Amino acid sequence: MLTVLSALALLLVAGLAGGLFARRALLLTRIVRLGKPTPRLGELPRRVRNEAVDVLGQRKLLRRLIPGLAHAFVFWGFVVLFPTIVMALIGAVDRESTIPWLGHQGWFAFLVDLFVVLVLIGVATAFWIRKVQRPERFRGSHLGEADLILALITLIVTTLVLWHAARIAVGLNEWPAGWSPVANAIAQVFGEGTWAEARERILVWAHLLIVLGFLVYLPYSKHLHIATAAINVFFGRTRARGRLEPLDFTVEDEAAMRFGAGTVADLTWKQMIDTMSCTECGRCQDVCPAYATGKELSPKLLIMGLRDQLFAEGPKLVGDAGFQPSALVPNAVSDDVVWDCVTCGACVHECPVAIEHVDHIVDLRRQLVMVDSRFPSEAGQMLRDVERSANPWGKPQVERADWTEGLEVWVLQPDEPAPELLYWVGCAASFDERARATARATTKLLQAAGVDFAILGPRESCTGDPARRMGDEYTYQAYAQQNVATLNDAAVTKIVASCPHCFNTIANEYPDFGGRYEVVHHTELLAELVRDGRLQPAAGEEEITYHDSCYLARHNDVLAAPRELVSRIGKPLEMARSGKRTFCCGAGGSHMWMEERGSAINEERAREAAGTGATTLAVACPFCTMMLDDGMKQVGETMRVADVATLLAEALDARAPSGATSG
Amino acid sequence: MNLVVLEHVDGAPTEVSMQALTLAQGLGGATHALLIGPGAREAAATVPVAVAHVAEHEALDAFAPDAWAAIVCEVSDRIGATAVVAPGTEHATDALARAAARLGEPLAANCVAVTPGNPLALTRVRWGGSLLEEALLHAGQALLTVAPHTVFAASPGSPGATEPFTPELSDADLVVTVRDRVAPAAAGVSLPDAKVVITGGRGVGSAEGFGPVEELASLLGGAVGCSRAVTMAGWRPHTDQVGQTGSKIAPELYIACGVSGATQHIAGCKGAKRILAVNTDPEAPIMSVADYAVIGDLHEVLPAISAELRRTAS
Numbered sequence A: 001m002l003t004v005l006s007a008l009a010l011l012l013v014a015g016l017a018g019g020l021f022a023r024r025a026l027l028l029t030r031i032v033r034l035g036k037p038t039p040r041l042g043e044l045p046r047r048v049r050n051e052a053v054d055v056l057g058q059r060k061l062l063r064r065l066i067p068g069l070a071h072a073f074v075f076w077g078f079v080v081l082f083p084t085i086v087m088a089l090i091g092a093v094d095r096e097s098t099i100p101w102l103g104h105q106g107w108f109a110f111l112v113d114l115f116v117v118l119v120l121i122g123v124a125t126a127f128w129i130r131k132v133q134r135p136e137r138f139r140g141s142h143l144g145e146a147d148l149i150l151a152l153i154t155l156i157v158t159t160l161v162l163w164h165a166a167r168i169a170v171g172l173n174e175w176p177a178g179w180s181p182v183a184n185a186i187a188q189v190f191g192e193g194t195w196a197e198a199r200e201r202i203l204v205w206a207h208l209l210i211v212l213g214f215l216v217y218l219p220y221s222k223h224l225h226i227a228t229a230a231i232n233v234f235f236g237r238t239r240a241r242g243r244l245e246p247l248d249f250t251v252e253d254e255a256a257m258r259f260g261a262g263t264v265a266d267l268t269w270k271q272m273i274d275t276m277s278c279t280e281c282g283r284c285q286d287v288c289p290a291y292a293t294g295k296e297l298s299p300k301l302l303i304m305g306l307r308d309q310l311f312a313e314g315p316k317l318v319g320d321a322g323f324q325p326s327a328l329v330p331n332a333v334s335d336d337v338v339w340d341c342v343t344c345g346a347c348v349h350e351c352p353v354a355i356e357h358v359d360h361i362v363d364l365r366r367q368l369v370m371v372d373s374r375f376p377s378e379a380g381q382m383l384r385d386v387e388r389s390a391n392p393w394g395k396p397q398v399e400r401a402d403w404t405e406g407l408e409v410w411v412l413q414p415d416e417p418a419p420e421l422l423y424w425v426g427c428a429a430s431f432d433e434r435a436r437a438t439a440r441a442t443t444k445l446l447q448a449a450g451v452d453f454a455i456l457g458p459r460e461s462c463t464g465d466p467a468r469r470m471g472d473e474y475t476y477q478a479y480a481q482q483n484v485a486t487l488n489d490a491a492v493t494k495i496v497a498s499c500p501h502c503f504n505t506i507a508n509e510y511p512d513f514g515g516r517y518e519v520v521h522h523t524e525l526l527a528e529l530v531r532d533g534r535l536q537p538a539a540g541e542e543e544i545t546y547h548d549s550c551y552l553a554r555h556n557d558v559l560a561a562p563r564e565l566v567s568r569i570g571k572p573l574e575m576a577r578s579g580k581r582t583f584c585c586g587a588g589g590s591h592m593w594m595e596e597r598g599s600a601i602n603e604e605r606a607r608e609a610a611g612t613g614a615t616t617l618a619v620a621c622p623f624c625t626m627m628l629d630d631g632m633k634q635v636g637e638t639m640r641v642a643d644v645a646t647l648l649a650e651a652l653d654a655r656a657p658s659g660a661t662s663g
Numbered sequence B: 001m002n003l004v005v006l007e008h009v010d011g012a013p014t015e016v017s018m019q020a021l022t023l024a025q026g027l028g029g030a031t032h033a034l035l036i037g038p039g040a041r042e043a044a045a046t047v048p049v050a051v052a053h054v055a056e057h058e059a060l061d062a063f064a065p066d067a068w069a070a071i072v073c074e075v076s077d078r079i080g081a082t083a084v085v086a087p088g089t090e091h092a093t094d095a096l097a098r099a100a101a102r103l104g105e106p107l108a109a110n111c112v113a114v115t116p117g118n119p120l121a122l123t124r125v126r127w128g129g130s131l132l133e134e135a136l137l138h139a140g141q142a143l144l145t146v147a148p149h150t151v152f153a154a155s156p157g158s159p160g161a162t163e164p165f166t167p168e169l170s171d172a173d174l175v176v177t178v179r180d181r182v183a184p185a186a187a188g189v190s191l192p193d194a195k196v197v198i199t200g201g202r203g204v205g206s207a208e209g210f211g212p213v214e215e216l217a218s219l220l221g222g223a224v225g226c227s228r229a230v231t232m233a234g235w236r237p238h239t240d241q242v243g244q245t246g247s248k249i250a251p252e253l254y255i256a257c258g259v260s261g262a263t264q265h266i267a268g269c270k271g272a273k274r275i276l277a278v279n280t281d282p283e284a285p286i287m288s289v290a291d292y293a294v295i296g297d298l299h300e301v302l303p304a305i306s307a308e309l310r311r312t313a314s
Helices: A002-033 A044-056 A065-093 A106-133 A143-169 A181-190 A196-220 A222-234 A269-277 A283-287 A299-319 A335-340 A346-350 A357-371 A377-389 A427-431 A433-448 A465-470 A473-489 A500-513 A522-531 A560-569 A601-610 A622-634 A644-655 B015-025 B040-044 B065-079 B090-103 B208-220 B228-233 B263-269 B298-313
Strands: A421-424 A494-497 A518-521 A543-546 A571-573 A616-619 A640-643 B002-006 B031-036 B051-055 B083-087 B107-115 B120-126 B131-137 B142-146 B161-165 B196-200 B223-226 B253-257 B274-279 B292-295
Touching: A002 A065, A002 A196, A002 A269, A002 A299, A044 A222, A065 A106, A065 A143, A065 A196, A106 A143, A106 A181, A143 A181, A143 A196, A143 A222, A196 A222, A222 A269, A269 A299, A269 A357, A283 A299, A283 A346, A299 A335, A299 A357, A335 A357, A346 A357, A357 A465, A357 A473, A377 A465, A377 A473, A421 A433, A421 A500, A427 A433, A427 A622, A433 A522, A433 A622, A433 A640, A433 A644, A465 A473, A465 A500, A473 A500, A494 A500, A494 A522, A500 A518, A518 A522, A522 A560, A522 A644, A543 A560, A560 A571, A560 A644, A601 A616, A601 A622, A616 A622, A616 A644, A622 A640, A622 B228, A640 A644, B002 B015, B002 B065, B002 B090, B015 B031, B015 B083, B015 B107, B015 B142, B031 B040, B031 B065, B040 B051, B040 B161, B051 B065, B065 B090, B083 B090, B090 B107, B090 B142, B107 B131, B196 B208, B208 B223, B208 B253, B208 B298, B253 B298, B274 B298
Parallel strands: A421 A494, A494 A518, A543 A571, A543 A616, A616 A640, B002 B031, B002 B083, B031 B051, B051 B161, B083 B142, B107 B142, B196 B223, B196 B253, B253 B274, B274 B292
Antiparallel strands: B107 B120, B120 B131
């Protein structure tokens, strides 16, 4: 009789909780199904690997050891303890039954005990971090919600272990009690008594009701990530993190054409799941150069703003096809937030749940630039110059090869045979005085090593990257098509690029337009030449610190080659923020052509570099060169800023003072 | 029936207004004109349309966009206009956008050509002139502005009747109005118009260091500019900045003092006829674009030039 009543009661409560959960889950699913398409299915093995490493292995979380371990304990605990929910469901109806086999295993009972303790340690650590340490990264997060969730987790595992103890106390344990040291110890305290039986019933029901309450609360809270994060990681970017998804301007149906994201209805389904995966941990905010220098942008608040608008308008969109959603800018996020971003990708690299903030930013920019014509006015000049003069400074194309004066560089003519290697110089190294030094040094080095190469000269155009990162996809695609046509007509197969932005665009983005080449950065090629003994620089005693360009290190994994060169010619010193966790120079995302609000990113980075005590700051990007050289002057430091190629050429001259490399 | 809103100056319709009229007449049917404010009556007498409506009201001495919108709605309703056309100026576009909101109709801005029909087929300028958009206008009433200088003004015919009237305006219509006109704060010549521009860079050293630069500028009747480094340091406002992200200028003479000549700066001053660089560093990139150079400290060179100018003047 009691069993039947229990079963009915359980059916009622679990049905209610499950129904409420399912209702919310269905709504969220229907919202995501309205998302715009984005190809996310290729490279299955890599996706499975990401799932294993980033979700099960907690790789990104463990980059911060203490909070990472705290989270890992709770997460692994959740995975291990999951069967105990089923055990409790069965046990609530019939206290004599449990899951076949697993419920009788001593080792599993031991794991339950162990993870209850680990989860409690994790939760206590999390409370300690939030209440005592109070890191800045939580600014703007929902702190009360987090406290409630932590409290619920504490209650769940506490009632679980108490229930196990109560079972042992009345001899209901299907497993040898010795396997459960914690529950067994509590059972000794409980002892046998008249209400020992009732205690077991109360605890199993208390445990279940809290679990079910948590289930209902879950999809309405930021803790939704336990359902969405694994999905988001699975569909996250696999390779080529610097590549932007192209817009399709050839769509026949104009209504279906997408110009970035104007309203929640324009978000891709991945972008929607992004917003549902954020738990407001603030790791992105912590590494954001814009946020660090007092700009309005916080990648975390950006995603939260988009999520709030999606949750406010998504249900209406699902219910009514005619519903007109409101503009994302300035309702979800302000204009300034959209323009503060330097697209350095530090946030994306740090995010444990594979949120792709930069893609959101660029989609918002696309809408603002191409539909609303609304962007920082000072950048308008750059967009016009790129469009009319094929470079962002409006210099005449005929002067593009002027930097080669006296160097005898082969400028490839339309009908000439393809060179072994094409040197893609880029606008900065073609026109800017400081960056030209890099082009000249690279040329001298290639000539000294006897490499057969050519440049395109006036037939080389801007890659379109500055326009693209501003959101002007239209101008970008025009240049992408033009440059791919030039390169394909010339039958180019291998390209060396000086500029990490050109490098990223040609290597990762031109394949979308039919341009497939082997692309290397000049530091990679030079390191290879040094390794092969074709270049033999003199070793030096100078202390050099190397600044990683975001588009080289973080977006394209080029870390080792420039360091190899630096350690050959001097004594390397690393900055705290280096490699894939480098800090932007401030020029990315077209900020070279925008005015900066708040304090300057380049000054912050210049101070950090000078703080190493090195005398030279080596860089591998013309924009980093300009920004950091300016930064040094702004903060009153005398540290020299020079491209790795320039330093290498000097080291070569030092070995061969007769001028053998002056080619 | 078409209604065209005409702007006027000194008792005559403006050129861009006549261009809008030409486009409106191409829509077919009768065309009426609407002119607003002081001087409208004289201007109306010269316009070759069947009827020129002249709105006269004491509150219309200064431009008030909502009042204009109210008048456009009132007249278009009275004559049963199916299309309202205005020149794509800042004022007329402002007024027509507000009228569109009042009427609940879309506004097609910056049209360059219109083919009559239902819906109207439009060609519009987009993306700052780099793109022409072909569009169909589905609307109960067509509201258009005409991109300036894209239509050749040719309106044959003789002027018709002029009908002055006093529009009904509420207080709300007059909330936004031009109260005062203020010239740019900078006394003297503005940066883009100046024949001579003297620019200070990081080498000036401080906000106070601009003294000699300002002195020379006033002696030469020129304007003071600055480089991005100066703006970043907070020594001068961004309005003074010459360069890619500031003003692009083309003076007769450009004097760059203590400016290294970053690409972003040179992009703003390369239009100058003559460039004189004053710099302690003979290797500075500015030298590659300078016609003349003085290698020396600007704090010594500029006062010396000023002193010489004063001496020759007296």
